[in-house]
Amino acid sequence: MTSHKAIVSGISGRYAVALFELADAAKALKEIETDLVTLKAMIEDSADLRDLVVSPLYSRQDQQKGITKVAEAGSFNDLTQKFLGTLAANRRLDQLLPIVASFEKLLANHRGEVSAEVTSAQELTKTQLADLTKKLKSAIGRDVAIEANVDEALLGGLKVKVGSQMLDSSLKTKLDNLAIAMKGVQ
Incomplete structure (x- = not known):
């Protein structure tokens, strides 16, 4: 397999690689992919969610509470929920859409x-x-x-x-x- 560095880069790439490797080890690539596709659609459809994800005006705690509610409402896999919590805790929710795009590239490469x-x-x-x-x-x-x-x-x-x-x-x-x-x- 090609090095992940050759496929994705930057902050979003590092987070995507981490999520990909955890999902692969847990044999949950398909579930995580489904969660991320659903989450991407939710962000595109909701101005409030998009604002929560990208606005620096929300506190770390508000972002964590908000994204936790979204993950619960979407019945996301535990790994996806923990990952989103980590992004919120690290103030990286603004990188969520680029992370999803990088994850999709990694998954496509994995599938050939x-x-x-x-x-x-x-x-x-x-x-x-x-x-x-x-x-x-x-x-x-x-x-x-x-x-x-x-x-x-x-x-x-x-x-x-x-x-x-x-x-x-x-x-x-x-x-x-x-x-x-x-x-x-x-």
Whole structure:
């Protein structure tokens, strides 16, 4: 397996590695993954929870009480609950979303998957995502986990980023390149 340092870095990476290794040792990777996906959705859906997690105005005790209630409400695994308590105690709840992202990278690497960031002008349908996943898998030779994003400024087409490689076939980029080429004609 590739070194964790090659996959994630920084404070969020260190916490994600610690959680990953504890979950792996406890044979609870799937449960922790489910908890983190649920928690990420909860944070995205609730402005109050997002504020609790990122605002330095809440005291350590308030953050611990709040995140404990959230973990209990979500029926999270004991390891997840302890981890969230540790983050609150260390005043690192503001790193929670980057930690989740780093954990997802570690998990994908553990499964032998490659992560691909796909940005499109409109939300892709399940069929389009399945087709894209299949094509990327055949091109790369490994399973691909797609993180789909929408950016209406692209106008059309896709931007696909796999590792350090990027394929930009967006209409916006093509128009920008055309404008640059036209300036050279004048």
